[in-house]
Amino acid sequence: MRRVRRQKLAELRELGYDPFPYSYPVTHHSSALQGLEDDQFPAEVHIAGRVVSLRRMGKASFAHLQDHQGRQQIYVKRDILGDDIYRDLFGRVDLGDFLGVQGRVFRTRTGEITVEVARMELLAKSLRPLPGVKEKDGTAFDPFEDKEQRYRRRYLDLIANPDVKQVFVRRAQVIRHLRELLDSEGFIEVETPVLQPVYGGASARPFKTYHNTLDQTLYLRIADELYLKRLIIGGFDKVYEIAKNFRNEGMDKSHNPEFTALEFYWAYADYNQAMDFTESLLRSVAESSGGTRLKFQGQELDLAVPFARHSYFEILNKYADKDLSRLDSAGQLNSFAAGRGISLEKDLNYGQALNKLFDLLVEPHLVQPTFIVDYPKALSPLAKTHRSGNADLVERFELFMAGMEFANAFSELNDPLDQRERLEAQAQLRAAGDEEAQPVDEDFLEAQEYGMPPMAGVGIGVDRLVMLLTGQDSIKDVILFPAMRPQQP
RNA sequence: GACUCGGUAGCUCAGCUGGUAGAGCAGUGGCCUUUUAAGCCAUUGGCCGCGGGUUCGAAUCCCGCCCGAGUCACCA
Numbered sequence: 001m002r003r004v005r006r007q008k009l010a011e012l013r014e015l016g017y018d019p020f021p022y023s024y025p026v027t028h029h030s031s032a033l034q035g036l037e038d039d040q041f042p043a044e045v046h047i048a049g050r051v052v053s054l055r056r057m058g059k060a061s062f063a064h065l066q067d068h069q070g071r072q073q074i075y076v077k078r079d080i081l082g083d084d085i086y087r088d089l090f091g092r093v094d095l096g097d098f099l100g101v102q103g104r105v106f107r108t109r110t111g112e113i114t115v116e117v118a119r120m121e122l123l124a125k126s127l128r129p130l131p132g133v134k135e136k137d138g139t140a141f142d143p144f145e146d147k148e149q150r151y152r153r154r155y156l157d158l159i160a161n162p163d164v165k166q167v168f169v170r171r172a173q174v175i176r177h178l179r180e181l182l183d184s185e186g187f188i189e190v191e192t193p194v195l196q197p198v199y200g201g202a203s204a205r206p207f208k209t210y211h212n213t214l215d216q217t218l219y220l221r222i223a224d225e226l227y228l229k230r231l232i233i234g235g236f237d238k239v240y241e242i243a244k245n246f247r248n249e250g251m252d253k254s255h256n257p258e259f260t261a262l263e264f265y266w267a268y269a270d271y272n273q274a275m276d277f278t279e280s281l282l283r284s285v286a287e288s289s290g291g292t293r294l295k296f297q298g299q300e301l302d303l304a305v306p307f308a309r310h311s312y313f314e315i316l317n318k319y320a321d322k323d324l325s326r327l328d329s330a331g332q333l334n335s336f337a338a339g340r341g342i343s344l345e346k347d348l349n350y351g352q353a354l355n356k357l358f359d360l361l362v363e364p365h366l367v368q369p370t371f372i373v374d375y376p377k378a379l380s381p382l383a384k385t386h387r388s389g390n391a392d393l394v395e396r397f398e399l400f401m402a403g404m405e406f407a408n409a410f411s412e413l414n415d416p417l418d419q420r421e422r423l424e425a426q427a428q429l430r431a432a433g434d435e436e437a438q439p440v441d442e443d444f445l446e447a448q449e450y451g452m453p454p455m456a457g458v459g460i461g462v463d464r465l466v467m468l469l470t471g472q473d474s475i476k477d478v479i480l481f482p483a484m485r486p487q488q489p
Numbered sequence: 490g491a492c493u494c495g496g497u498a499g500c501u502c503a504g505c506u507g508g509u510a511g512a513g514c515a516g517u518g519g520c521c522u523u524u525u526a527a528g529c530c531a532u533u534g535g536c537c538g539c540g541g542g543u544u545c546g547a548a549u550c551c552c553g554c555c556c557g558a559g560u561c562a563c564c565a
Contacts, residue, residue: 002499004516004517005516053525053526055524055525055527055528056521056524056527057521057522057523057524057527057528058520058521058522059521059522060521060522060523060524061522061524062523062524062525062527064525073524073525075523075524077522077523078522079522094516095515095516106523108523108524108525109523109524110523110524110525112523112524112525114523114524128499129499129500129515129516130499130500130515131499131500131501131515132499132500132501132514132515133500133515134500134514134515134526135526136525136526139526140526141500141501141513141514141526142500142501142502142513142514142515142526143500143501144500144501145500145501146496146500146501146557147557147558148496148556148557148558149500149557151557152557160500202565203564204564204565205564245565247564247565249563249564249565250490250562250563250564252561252563252564253559254564254565255563255564255565259565261565345562345563356563359563359564404565405565406565407565408565436563436564459565461565463565464565474558484556484557485555485556485557486556
């Protein structure tokens with residue numbers, strides 16, 4: 001099949017047609033003609049697109065050209081186009097080729113608005129056959145649905161499955177709306193390093209790389225946090241970044257090794273203000289993207305309803321049916337878990353064991369938007385100790401919806417001596433085998449010693465937000481090129 | 490990482506308890522000047538994911554591996 005198309009390509013060149021010209025003066029996109037009344041038809045149009053259907057009937061033919069907005073039917077009649085071009089050029093057009101056509105607009109017997117082609121140019125020859133692009137009334141026949149091929153060759157997925165393109169259009173709208181809201185609140189968008197000598201700001205294993213000239217090991221960022229805080233130290237009062245983070249961990253329906261996070265930092269605010277702002281931010285994004293009532297993974301949720309707020313131990317104790325805040329060692333948590341028939345992995349430290357219990361006992365219940373507040377300090381080395389005086393708690397919230405975490409935020413710790421102790425405790429956990437504990441970032445500690453104002457910081461998982469708003473069950477369906485193992489040669 | 494399911498033509502899929510690969514669409518040739526999954530006639534096309542084994546004979550049975558999906562485990 002590829003040989004046949006190469007042959008056509010060669011023949012076209014011999015006949016003097018350029019199969020790969022430089023440009024085409026498009027005047028109308030496919031959607032511009034849809035829904036027009038007959039007396040509104042433009043006198044003449046130039047349209048361009050990929051041939052996705054082709055019905056030849058001897059001396060006349062119909063085809064559809066697909067552009068970024070949809071499909072437009074064209075009518076190609078030999079007596080209008082001319083014998084030579086109809087035979088030599090149009091006769092060698094295949095599904096998948098790009099055409100530019102010029103002509104008048106009319107309505108066919110069956111009512112479809114159609115361009116009658118007076119002039120035709122081949123804009124690009126296609127050498128490989130497309131997967132199933134046949135469709136009627138939006139239903140594809142032999143639809144291209146092999147997930148592996150769709151992810152590996154997303155361009156074919158986008159050509160053959162218009163709904164997929166729509167998801168990514170909405171993704172762009174969601175991100176644009178987040179920017180607009182933050183900009184309008186006076187946040188400044190910044191860019192911070194992807195390549196970092198010391199990674200931090202989250203609990204995760206990093207990707208490691210190497211800079212030849214600097215002769216230095218560098219890590220791909222797992223979070224923007226510590227750089228954005230440096231900017232608040234430097235005098236920006238409100239900053240945000242929408243950026244890729246990289247975590248060297250497993251992949252599943254809600255995890256991709258590189259993912260997009262929004263982080264924003266707000267000087268002089270605390271986590272209560274950040275919580276209110278986060279709630280209104282998400283509600284507003286939902287309103288601008290199809291409404292606050294969402295169906296997601298078989299569950300229905302409504303972001304218009306005020307988000308529930310529960311403290312960490314309040315809700316953990318409820319589902320554990322026991323006051324877990326009184327257990328203060330990994331051993332005690334392990335005994336508790338064993339009593340409930342839950343087997344925790346061996347060698348978990350206190351924080352890991354507690355975190356694990358929360359994930360197992362509580363998270364699945366958090367379907368409607370719920371803020372969990374006031375986390376144990378052991379889980380939150382960058383968050384400020386709770387103002388209530390309880391030295392074991394920090395001012396932190398996480399937002400859960402549909403059993404998944406969407407946001408994480410603190411009243412940020414700004415006491416440099418406290419911060420040093422917490423990071424050093426993390427370093428000890430690392431030394432004890434916790435691969436996700438954070439290393440000490442001396443440069444950051446030094447920056448903090450110059451004085452860091454009180455502030456709130458929030459991180460939001462953008463991919464997950466898009467999943468929620470577009471009803472996609474897998475993160476792979478909101479990332480254009482999700483991570484895949486290399487294909488066998 | 491564990492388990493389950495899957496990988497056959499460009500796409501969607503058949504192929505039963507082993508006998509040497511099939512359909513529709515796409516492609517190619519022919520007919521057809523308002524069709525729309527156009528139609529009619531003819532026809533090309535396959536390391537049956539990879540490697541090994543059993544067998545006279547393997548797409549089919551057995552073992553190993555690769556890739557994907559789902560579930561679980563870990564993380565956002």
